[in-house]
């Protein structure tokens with residue numbers, strides 16, 4: 001079982017999200033995250049779907065997505081060089097004694113504090129899954145109260161090299 | 164020219180060449196019904212929306228054209244869902260037009276409102292809610308195009324009542340432009356060459372032919388290849404009729420109720436050429452042991468069918484017709500220098516020997532009427548020149564086994580979904596398409612009661628469908644499973660309370676016959692088939708007869724229970 005990031009370009013028409021999500025639920029495929037927003041091209045939306053499965057299942061998912069009538073293009077970015085990012089908001093316990101240490105972590109990870117109160121900090125972080133995983137695990141011991149994630153967005157790299 | 168939505172809809176149907184639709188009116192579609200008398204499109208009033216959708220489906224299966232069904236919102240729409248799913252599973256082109264509440268009321272739980280687009284999303288090829296009269300003609304055009312192109316299927320168009328009343332300009336687009344939909348069709352030349360090479364190398368090739376061969380109209384190409392390259396053919400239920408059922412190379416159906424020869428051939432072939440088939444579990448049995456010695460080639464227009472259930476060695480995405488035509492061209496040159504007949508002689512002898520060793524058979528009886536005997540008689544009397552619809556259950560399997568289909572589009576049966584109640588309305592649709600043909604529904608006593616109300620439709624539309632009930636007083640197929648795998652616990656499968664089918668036929672103004680003795684089977688069938696009216700023939704058959712061969716669910720194809 002491996003996670004694959006799929007970039008799915010669709011006609012932005014009513015019900016298209018439901019067609020995609022219905023495909024996953026109806027066929028028992030696992031969605032890890034799904035992000036969708038319009039592109040610059042009129043009437044076209046881009047979905048970034050992170051799905052889990054063995055090769056045969058991922059192949060089926062890709063084919064089934066292509067089969068949906070409003071689907072314009074499907075790319076499995078895991079098969080190519082790509083940039084992937086997720087943005088996460090984390091509300092963490094931060095009483096006075098812990099605050100300095102949390103801020104040091106924020107510094108090291110080059111993320112931002114976007115809200116503050118007497119005993120809480122809300123942190124905004126953008127990064128790939130490795131960075132986000134590392135940060136959340138470091139913050140866990142302070143007590144994460146709430147977390148909101150956008151899910152991955154991704155694009156294929158223009159030059160197929162890692163920068 | 165300014166027209167109302169309802170007028171535009173009917174103009175679109177005329178442009179699509181629709182000559183008949185099957186439907187049932189209601190508040191949300193009165194505007195459409197108001198225009199029907201002024202249109203060239205005939206409307207046949209079913210007595211239940213399920214009857215209407217199956218009739219449109221039967222019309223499509225028999226003609227290869229798109230079938231059309233028109234119903235009202237809410238319950239009218241939900242009543243078509245079983246029929247839509249039936250058409251979807253068997254890739255049948257149908258367009259379903261459903262009424263919807265006025266746009267302003269959508270989402271308010273209005274009277275007879277239902278989200279039919281949401282409900283049918285997973286069982287249609289695609290569906291639409293028409294939001295404005297400006298979109299109407301384009302949407303209908305796309306619906307017909309989608310229904311019949313690529314892998315065909317049902318397409319639903321939901322029509323809000325006020326859109327049908329809106330006034331707009333009518334232009335019917337000449338062509339369809341959809342950047343997101345390009346059904347791949349032409350086979351890859353390299354793959355065709357590769358297949359050809361494998362065919363030349365094979366010593367024990369087998370063609371496994373499915374419904375896609377019929378849908379794509381490639382029965383001639385298939386037959387040519389099988390005969391010229393001397394390859395035996397087995398078929399799925401959906402594929403019956405694509406290759407002549409009386410040909411010496413035909414092994415019969417494969418799978419759960421397949422023949423001994425077909426299942427043995429699958430098990431021993433060194434090359435399996437799957438054409439327009441999808442490796443359904445009823446066909447493969449235990450997947451791991453399916454065609455264990457074979458290089459598998461899979462031709463299908465739908466890429467999702469390939470590598471879904473069985474991993475194949477050579478995938479070939481193309482519509483069957485162009486793929487088989489390309490293979491024909493490639494192999495024509497080989498006919499002079501490659502002795503196909505000699506190459507496959509031993510293999511053909513072997514599969515034919517299996518056929519003789521365990522032919523399809525049953526223990527006939529002098530007194531009791533065996534259901535298989537009835538189907539054989541139907542074949543003899545019609546000489547195979549009829550359209551046969553079936554219900555679901557044992558009747559369906561016997562109709563598949565003991566009648567030899569020699570032409571495509573002559574067997575109408577719910578293969579994928581297995582919908583009881585399908586056969587009779589489907590036969591009605593086929594009879595409307597071919598008024599002069601003999602159309603017979605081989606039925607079970609359970610299934611026939613699921614859409615029996617269409618008796619009224621066939622009577623008043625003078626559609627002389629013949630229903631032959633193999634009346635065993637049981638939900639026979641379920642009883643067979645209970646007998647074999649559930650210690651004969653016949654819970655809720657005994658139908659000893661039954662209507663008098665003869666009187667029932669008469670009550671509708673049709674003709675009824677009952678046969679209780681074997682000697683009367685043939686003469687009564689002949690008499691019934693000669694009547695120019697709808698007929699029910701209620702034949703009391705052996706009650707606990709089983710369908711054999713049978714491969715228990717999940718077992719390997721070689722684990723057949725024989726007669």
Ligand SMILES: Cc1ncc(C[n+]2csc(CCOP(=O)(O)OP(=O)(O)O)c2C)c(N)n1
Pocket residue numbers: 554555556557558559581582583584606607608609610611633635637638639640641
């Ligand atoms: C709508 C529907 N409900 C239930 C079933 C399950 N089922 C499959 S075969 C069968 C028995 C059908 O009985 P009958 O029509 O008398 O046919 P027989 O098997 O006796 O020939 C049933 C209940 C089904 N296929 N379709």
Ligand SMILES: [Mg+2]
Pocket residue numbers: 607608609633634635636637638639
């Ligand atoms: Mg029965």
